[in-house]
Amino acid sequence: MNTVFRHFAESEEKDLLIEASTGMGKTIGYLLPAAFLATPENPLIISTVSILLQHQLIDQDIPLLNRLVDQPLYATVVKSKSHYIDLQRFKATLESPVQQKQYALYQMGILVWLTQTTTGDLDELNLIRLDHLLFQEITHRGIDYLSAQQPFYQEDFLRHLQKRMAQSNILIINHAFLAQETQRSQPLLPESHYLLIDEAHHLPETMEKVSKHYLDTFAFQRKVHQFHEEGQLFDQIENMLKDDAESLRLFSLYQEELQAIIECQEDLLSEWFTDWPLQEEVILQAEQREKLPLSGEKEIQRLLLYYQELLSIQSQLNEYLNTISDAWLDRQRVYFGEFLSFYEEMKTQASFMNDWLTNWSSAYVHWLYLYGNKKTARLQLIDFQAAILPNTSWYERYDKIIYLGGTLKVPKNRNYFAKKLGIPEAPLKVIPQTYNYEQQAKLLITSDDVKINELSNNKYADYLAKNLTILLENTTQPALVLFTSHEILQKVYKKMHQHFLSKGREILAQGMGGSKEKLLKRFIQSKQSILFGADSFWEGVDLPGDALQLLIVTRLPFENPNRPLIQARNYYLNEQGLDSFSQESLPKAALKLRQGLGRLIRSEKDKGLMILFDRRIVTKSYGKRLEKALPKELPVQEATIYEMKQLMEEFLQNP
Structure with missing residues (x-):
């Protein structure tokens, strides 16, 4: 609390990293100083990792603090913007509805x-997915798409959001929203003295994820084809232009340019990729770009020219449509x-294709997934420097920034996290x-002399299934059993689930039984289930009280070095003169191991046993x-699988 206040109010440093374990009251620890410092002119902007945590802050933590302070x-x-409903677009769906039962049911629910809503936030509907056609038709596209002549202009939810932002001294966003500020032509967040990034250990990954631009040429072709169908977008635009011959000519030319782009992509x-493997992710290197024959170079120049012509034509069409919009x-x-x-989508696509085809900086990764016909593909451009904060447009807009997280420190690499963010001198x-x-937890490591990294996938799955059955039977x-591979998780699940089901015990598995949230809910309710998880289950799983006391880690959480993207990252780091294993792979595995332990011990009352099969x-x-990444007070013991079972029963039975 004092640390937060002093940094925001007194420190001359811009950045401060704070590592604080879960359960220490860190949220109140930064909200209380905010009550004395933040104003609508200089709001505290809080960035957290998820929408769920955004709502937890405003629904639970802030009301609690407001009962304790005078300010x-x-x-x-x-x-x-896409989280909010556009009332004008929704009105249009009521006037021309799709004849589909689910479409009508959603419309009734929204009415x-x-x-009831005061925000227009579609998340309030508590739907698992918002990818139904109706939601594509009613989500907000932004203030720029509104007209003051529209009947719902004054009631527009996005305009009301802007007004509330101007009156608030706390603005709560998530990391993805913050990262997207760099991509916006105009920032949505105000400048301020104060920015606090909670769950900051997620920030580099989120920054990189948001920077990933992609194009699926198959999906693009399908969209254009749908626009040409009777009664769809292009048919409607043509009807709106029917009274102006020049605009109709331009629109016809526009559609020809679109088709030319599709054919040129194919x-x-x-x-370029005649001899490449189908349906595999591939990283394209600069050397392969240089080997492209002259005919391929001409195709690139032709494609980029088509994009320029298309955007020029559409700009002219937009100007004409604006002049007749009043009627x-x-x-x-x-x-x-x-x-x-x-x-706007085509402008983004043109910019992306220009970068994908011409930008061969070592920090950029050109990722490709070629579909079966070899004429369509999914392309991605990934920026390994996306997390370098001084390169972003928003970093300089905040005088003081605090980065708060449970796992920011790595043994023998104390400034690992700060270096990833491009602020290596930031204090921690x-x-x-x-x-x-010493009393609340224990780590058991297998003493079996099995070199798991030398086993085939099938034999490794057999080994895990056998040992897990011994441990968990009776x-x-x-x-919670954590895996580093979805393939191994599924193999072990298939070997075990029927056996345990016959004994009245369910095994829940990520990717095989619903969403993460659904699996966690079933796990908590059953009180005796076994949950197999990978990836996101290593962290961000908040299980209350005694819902989880046993964590089994099947393998040290190193990333798969054979994945093309990991190989590309390692190549990039080595090009920078860094050892990719000691500077990236090892610190990431250490942090992930700590986060795994964090699933067990989240309060002073928790008790838990961690078992490692590696x-x-x-x-x-x-x-x-x-091992040094784990708390030094954590008792560690090696044991055979049968000794583990006995030690497990003794530890968990003792209060």
């Missing part, structure tokens, strides 16, 4: 919800909005842990660095 916090959750892919019906305004939206303050790991203790933490030279 209340006025907070607003801020999300990107009821509109009598020709280029066929020319339109509401539905015609919606079609024009869709046409403008497609224009570690708040001492309050947990008694117990009712709920267990002896490399003992036998390899890097093992000590991994």
